[in-house]
Every structure is written in C-alpha cells, then in structure tokens.
Amino acid sequence: EAQFVKNHTSATYKAVRRLRAPSTVAITGTPMENSLADLWSLLSISAPGLLPSPDRFTAEFRRPIERGSAPKLASLRARIRPFMLRRTKEQVAADLPAKTEQVIDVELPASHRRAYEQRLARERQKVLGLLEDDTAQSRFTALKSLTTLRLMALDPSLLDDEGAASEGKRGGKRPGRRARSAKVEALLEQLEPVVAEGHQALVFSQFTRYLGMVRGELEAAGITTAYLDGSTSDRAGVIEAFRSGGAQAFLISLKAGGFGLTLTEADYVFLLDPWWNPQTEEQAVDRAHRIGQDKPVMVYRLVSAGTIEEKVMALKAKKAELFERVVEGADAAGEARAEGVAGAGAVGTAGMAQARLTAAEIRDLIEH
Numbered sequence: 001e002a003q004f005v006k007n008h009t010s011a012t013y014k015a016v017r018r019l020r021a022p023s024t025v026a027i028t029g030t031p032m033e034n035s036l037a038d039l040w041s042l043l044s045i046s047a048p049g050l051l052p053s054p055d056r057f058t059a060e061f062r063r064p065i066e067r068g069s070a071p072k073l074a075s076l077r078a079r080i081r082p083f084m085l086r087r088t089k090e091q092v093a094a095d096l097p098a099k100t101e102q103v104i105d106v107e108l109p110a111s112h113r114r115a116y117e118q119r120l121a122r123e124r125q126k127v128l129g130l131l132e133d134d135t136a137q138s139r140f141t142a143l144k145s146l147t148t149l150r151l152m153a154l155d156p157s158l159l160d161d162e163g164a165a166s167e168g169k170r171g172g173k174r175p176g177r178r179a180r181s182a183k184v185e186a187l188l189e190q191l192e193p194v195v196a197e198g199h200q201a202l203v204f205s206q207f208t209r210y211l212g213m214v215r216g217e218l219e220a221a222g223i224t225t226a227y228l229d230g231s232t233s234d235r236a237g238v239i240e241a242f243r244s245g246g247a248q249a250f251l252i253s254l255k256a257g258g259f260g261l262t263l264t265e266a267d268y269v270f271l272l273d274p275w276w277n278p279q280t281e282e283q284a285v286d287r288a289h290r291i292g293q294d295k296p297v298m299v300y301r302l303v304s305a306g307t308i309e310e311k312v313m314a315l316k317a318k319k320a321e322l323f324e325r326v327v328e329g330a331d332a333a334g335e336a337r338a339e340g341v342a343g344a345g346a347v348g349t350a351g352m353a354q355a356r357l358t359a360a361e362i363r364d365l366i367e368h
Helices: 011-018 036-046 054-066 070-083 110-130 136-154 182-196 208-220 235-243 278-285 308-328 359-366
Strands: 086-088 099-106 201-205 225-228 249-253 268-271 297-304 338-341
Touching: 011 036, 036 054, 036 070, 054 070, 099 182, 110 136, 110 359, 136 308, 136 359, 182 201, 182 208, 182 268, 182 297, 201 208, 201 278, 208 225, 208 249, 225 235, 268 278, 278 308, 297 308, 308 359
Parallel strands: 099 297, 201 249, 201 268, 225 249, 268 297
Antiparallel strands: 086 338
C-alpha cells in the first residue's frame, strides 16, 4: 500500500527508497491524502529523477499550484502523465450501487448558541493577533483554537474541563447520562428508523471523546453498537462482530477507519463533524461504498449551523477543487475519484488536499 511511504521524512519511506529493483510500481487508491508532497514521495520511488528535490519541488510546483498558477499546473501534469495509470470506480466496478450524499444542517439551541458565540469571541481575539507572526508556536496555538471551536460546535460539555478536549482521553468508555446535544438528537432522528428497518450504519467522528459520548446515547436509545479507535486492542474482533450482525451502528474514529477496512454490511454512513481534508472523509465513506456492496449507500454529513463547521465545509470544497485541477484537469472536475491504480512505473492520483492550513485559511475559519 503506497500510502505508507507518502511522507518522505519517515523511516518507512527511507527503507523503501534503499531497495534495489529493476522496476518499481506504486499501487494505492489514496496516494495524495495531504498535499502535493505526497505525490513527490511516490514518484521519487517509482520514477526517480522525474521531479526535483523536495525543496525545489515545493518552490517550483507545490506553492505556485496551491496559489492557483495555471502554467505550473499544466507543466506538472505534462511531466507526470506518462507515469500514471488511473482507474475510476466506474471502470473498476461498473455495477457498484449509487452513493447519495446529503448535508443535514443542525440548529443549535439558544444555550448552546450563546456558549459557542462567547467562546468564538475569545478564540478569535487570540488567533487574529497571532497570525501576524507565522511561527510554529503561533500556528500551534491557532490550530488548538480551531479545535476548541469545533468541539464547541459539537457539544459544550466537551470543554467543561479545559483539559477535556485533549484526545489523550480515549472515547471507548461510556459517559454518564446528560442532556442530549442537538447533533445527537439529529443523529438519532435519522438513525432510529434506519436500524428499525434492519440496516447497519457507520458513524464517524474525529474526536474519540465525543464518539464515546455518542455511543452512550445510542445504547441508551436501544441501538446496539461496536466501537473502534486507535486504542482498540481487539480490532479484528470488533470488526468481525459488526460484520456478523452483532451491532446496528459501528462508531469509528476517522483516523482509525480511514483506510484498510471493507464494511459493505453497512449501507448508511453518518459523519458527525466535517474535516477540511475532503479525501480523508471520502476514504471513510468508502469503507461502505466498495466492491462487494450490493445496496445503495446513503451518506449524511451533520453540520452545526452558524458555526466553524460551515467554514470547514467551504474550505473542504476549495481543496477538493484543487484536487480536481491537479489530477483531472480543469475540464474534468466532475469525474469520480480514483479507486485504485497500477502500471509500469505508475503512481495513483486520488486523495489530494493541502495538509498545512495557510494563515489566510485560518483567518477565514475564525472570522465572521
């Protein structure tokens, strides 16, 4: 799986780069999850010398393309095209059932809205002053503020303790009873009739503590669950229990379930919080929409209205458009994303999004 060598500073990449072979093929469905640097890594292995050094590539191609340079985009596409073989889902699995996606806007109750606006004012004042000085520390603080606002958009109780937002606290333990948040209410409104009809569902969130809270609410409502995050010890056993029908809903952290899973028993997918990397979300959704799926797949994205989540959705759309320009060309922006690639000296082309948020993007997320 070529995704494991997409980071050219990792030990795995360096070990693979040292291997000697008469020819090399990089095969993956998600080779550019984060940025054009992922593309550089895979091509440096499968077609050494095609692209300049990482620093020169960043200066000559990555930054200009991310800023919208059409000549640099055309130049890069012309250079890499002979070394890429791409297959879309339509080509690989022409009989794959349809995937329907819907955004559900969740209105926050008055108390939640007030708490969110108060926190927004505080974090905005902090972040806008930091963005003038683009240091590693200021960027870390800004990203921490964005995470705080994303948690507030989900449920203010996630920040009752200032340390509670830390993802060091794993979400597998069930919380005590509490008032349901608006988003959990919206999830149950959609999920209860689905499982009552015998369907199974995947429920994704990036925040394990929140996912654990949601698990408790679903089980309190009589919905059986399975749970998977990075700390799950018996991963295979949990997956098999869901596949065999032992749970109606499978709650999965976005990172733990991003790739390597086939869960075609589920035909409903719920994304509880949006992420600005569109391909990370697509990888999660495609755990259900894969070869072997024989039912139409319904995908629901729950977005808290009037919060940073709406801004994240807009940023995600912009990054998806960048992927289309790099991979598909401006005239093919509606084509499906890649399911897999193979070929002599080939590299896949799915899953591109800019990893590092710019100061302008952070400002757009935090301002009105």
